[in-house]
Amino acid sequence: MNMYDRLVKILKSTFGQDSETTLVTGPQTSSVVSAEIVLMASLLIAAMTIRLVSPALMVVIEVALIIIFVYVTPIMPKLYKEYNDDINSMMFYAVIALAIIAIIFYGGL
Amino acid sequence: MDGTIFLPLMVVIPILCAILVNLLHGTQTITKIIAVIGAICLPVVPLVATYGNSFFGGYAPLIEGGFTASLPDAVNSLVSGTILELFHPAITYSFGPGQQVILFVLGLVAMCAIILSVAETKKTSGVYLYLLFMLSAALMAFTLTDDIFNLYVFFEIAALVQVGLILVSRVKGNYETGLKYMLLGEIGGSFMLLGIGLLLGLTGNVNITDIVMVIHSGAIDPYNPVLLFAAGMLIYGWLYATGLPPFNSIKSEIYSKGLPSGSILLQSFSVIACITIGLIILRIFAYSSTVQMVVLAVSVLAMILGICLAMVQDDYKRIIAYLAVGELGYIGVGLGLGSAYSITAGLFQAVNELMVTSLLFVGFGLVLYKARTSKISKLGGLLEYMPVGALLTVLAGFAMAGVPPFNVFQSKYMLVQAAMVAGIPELAVIMIILSIVTFLAFLRIAYAVFLKPKPEELEVSKSSVPRTSIAIMVILIIVCLVIGLMPDIVVSQLGQLALTTLAI
Numbered sequence: 001m002n003m004y005d006r007l008v009k010i011l012k013s014t015f016g017q018d019s020e021t022t023l024v025t026g027p028q029t030s031s032v033v034s035a036e037i038v039l040m041a042s043l044l045i046a047a048m049t050i051r052l053v054s055p056a057l058m059v060v061i062e063v064a065l066i067i068i069f070v071y072v073t074p075i076m077p078k079l080y081k082e083y084n085d086d087i088n089s090m091m092f093y094a095v096i097a098l099a100i101i102a103i104i105f106y107g108g109l
Numbered sequence: 110m111d112g113t114i115f116l117p118l119m120v121v122i123p124i125l126c127a128i129l130v131n132l133l134h135g136t137q138t139i140t141k142i143i144a145v146i147g148a149i150c151l152p153v154v155p156l157v158a159t160y161g162n163s164f165f166g167g168y169a170p171l172i173e174g175g176f177t178a179s180l181p182d183a184v185n186s187l188v189s190g191t192i193l194e195l196f197h198p199a200i201t202y203s204f205g206p207g208q209q210v211i212l213f214v215l216g217l218v219a220m221c222a223i224i225l226s227v228a229e230t231k232k233t234s235g236v237y238l239y240l241l242f243m244l245s246a247a248l249m250a251f252t253l254t255d256d257i258f259n260l261y262v263f264f265e266i267a268a269l270v271q272v273g274l275i276l277v278s279r280v281k282g283n284y285e286t287g288l289k290y291m292l293l294g295e296i297g298g299s300f301m302l303l304g305i306g307l308l309l310g311l312t313g314n315v316n317i318t319d320i321v322m323v324i325h326s327g328a329i330d331p332y333n334p335v336l337l338f339a340a341g342m343l344i345y346g347w348l349y350a351t352g353l354p355p356f357n358s359i360k361s362e363i364y365s366k367g368l369p370s371g372s373i374l375l376q377s378f379s380v381i382a383c384i385t386i387g388l389i390i391l392r393i394f395a396y397s398s399t400v401q402m403v404v405l406a407v408s409v410l411a412m413i414l415g416i417c418l419a420m421v422q423d424d425y426k427r428i429i430a431y432l433a434v435g436e437l438g439y440i441g442v443g444l445g446l447g448s449a450y451s452i453t454a455g456l457f458q459a460v461n462e463l464m465v466t467s468l469l470f471v472g473f474g475l476v477l478y479k480a481r482t483s484k485i486s487k488l489g490g491l492l493e494y495m496p497v498g499a500l501l502t503v504l505a506g507f508a509m510a511g512v513p514p515f516n517v518f519q520s521k522y523m524l525v526q527a528a529m530v531a532g533i534p535e536l537a538v539i540m541i542i543l544s545i546v547t548f549l550a551f552l553r554i555a556y557a558v559f560l561k562p563k564p565e566e567l568e569v570s571k572s573s574v575p576r577t578s579i580a581i582m583v584i585l586i587i588v589c590l591v592i593g594l595m596p597d598i599v600v601s602q603l604g605q606l607a608l609t610t611l612a613i
Contacts, residue, residue: 025486027553027556027557028423028486031420031421031549031550032420032421034420034546034549035417035418035420035421038413038416038417038420038542038543038546039417041542042412042413042417042539042542042543043413045535045538045539045542046409046410046413046539048535049533049535049536052533076417076420079414079417079418079421080418080421083358084358085286085289085358085362087289087292089358090289090293090355090356090358090359091292091293091296093354093355093358094293094296094297094349094355094356095296096355097345097348097354097355098296098300098345101341101342101344101345101403102338102341104341104399104403105337105338105340105341105344105399106334106337106338106341107334
């Protein structure tokens with residue numbers, strides 16, 4: 001199975017209840033592919049700004065991101081599922097963000 | 110006449126209108142007249158007001174001769190020549206060139222929302238108009254106030270009014286969304302209040318100018334962990350108010366559950382909160398590189414997530430909502446870079462986004478009016494049924510994507526320049542890539558809604574498109590075009606606000 005067919009199969013299971021009967025249109029697939037590429041490219045470019053803190057750390061994070069992308073692609077369908085309107089996941093991320101901010105600032109970094 | 114008398118009126122007029130339209134909602138004609146007059150006042154009052162300060166519940170600082178009664182000699186000797194002379198005992202509203210531009214554009218957008226609401230409903234709802242006016246008043250106060258606790262009070266009023274706007278929209282699932290927004294607001298708002306409380310405890314002040322003065326005078330250690338923790342809590346409140354990650358999901362949901370007129374003001378809250386709270390954080394904690402880095406990191410994440418998630422949605426209301434959240438990231442980048450030029454660019458982007466996102470909500474409100482669905486997979490062929498509306502909506506989309514000669518092109522260009530000057534070209538590249546993807550997202554919607562053959566099962570309303578909506582879109586497009594062609598009329602004024610922010 002090539003990459004495109006694999007992506008369409010994942011999209012069918014993401015956007016519909018039944019992966020056999022769900023229709024995924026060409027524009028929808030193209031949009032997801034575009035979003036996927038943009039997400040990966042943007043994160044890799046954004047990670048390059050870590051050079052301002054430490055060039056060595058930047059290299060480690062870039063390599064880690066590339067490895068993650070190789071193993072978890074396609075990311076957008078997963079992200080779409082994660083960004084549902086469920087209050088539990090919203091609360092979870094709100095609390096996680098609060099914890100990260102509290103640690104960063106109370107640590108006096 | 111002293112033009113500073115108009116400063117409190119910018120908040121008082123919408124509150125008065127809110128009370129009146131609610132009291133008189135049984136009388137349709139009078140309610141409509143009050144609403145329209147009040148709406149017209151919103152952009153006009155900032156234009157006639159003169160620059161200066163207004164003091165509530167107290168007097169001007171002693172150094173300005175605000176307290177006319179004679180003080181006992183013992184008190185005078187204690188106060189004279191000390192920092193106490195500079196403190197602001199009153200709730201202070203500051204109005205300068207930057208605030209004038211922001212308030213004018215906010216007033217224009219609020220006016221459009223209120224007039225749209227009056228025109229789009231056969232039976233005008235006093236309660237709905239009350240909510241629109243109260244949110245307008247809160248946003249005006251947000252922009253004017255120099256008092257962080259006063260800002261919090263209006264922040265809470267605005268949060269409640271937003272829930273009200275969702276509850277009365279009658280969109281499917283609105284009650285659940287309203288409840289979720291309140292619950293998350295409990296977290297975001299409470300921790301922001303904790304940050305304000307810590308600042309008050311450390312500096313003994315709630316006036317922002319005074320807090321900055323106390324910190325920079327060396328009265329307290331700027332790197333005191335409690336002070337930095339307060340910065341973190343203010344940033345967390347900023348994330349909630351603005352809808353940056355992790356609150357981008359709920360923000361996009363509430364935009365999609367509002368009526369077009371309500372959604373305009375809901376997104377205005379996010380934009381105004383982004384710049385007002387953002388500027389406060391910058392003013393107080395400009396010395397901390399951690400604050401700048403966190404603001405930048407969250408803003409970049411918001412841009413990437415917002416725009417990528419917009420690409421995979423099937424509901425155009427959600428697409429616009431996610432794009433609006435993504436665009437807030439651009440404002441955050443401008444503020445986070447921390448130079449006068451970048452802050453000006455961020456403020457310029459905010460002013461532009463206020464108009465452009467409103468345009469899109471009105472435009473896609475027309476699509477909803479004609480087709481009764483917001484699923485792009487079920488839409489198509491609407492160009493034939495609403496050619497003028499389609500053209501204006503596509504132009505609005507191009508404006509948001511930063512296509513010249515519209516205003517957003519100028520602000521995004523300034524942001525890219527600011528990133529290059531700051532020595533972070535990566536940010537400039539990301540902003541350019543994401544602008545292109547925003548353009549792609551609009552091409553997708555435009556194709557799916559207007560150009561694709563009409564699905565057989567789609568029923569399109571035969572009634573003509575409301576002229577009020579078209580008129581509002583034309584006005585906003587013209588303003589976007591004028592600002593795009595002559596950005597200096599706005600940028601020069603916003604630049605002064607940026608310089609004031611960085612002045613110690």
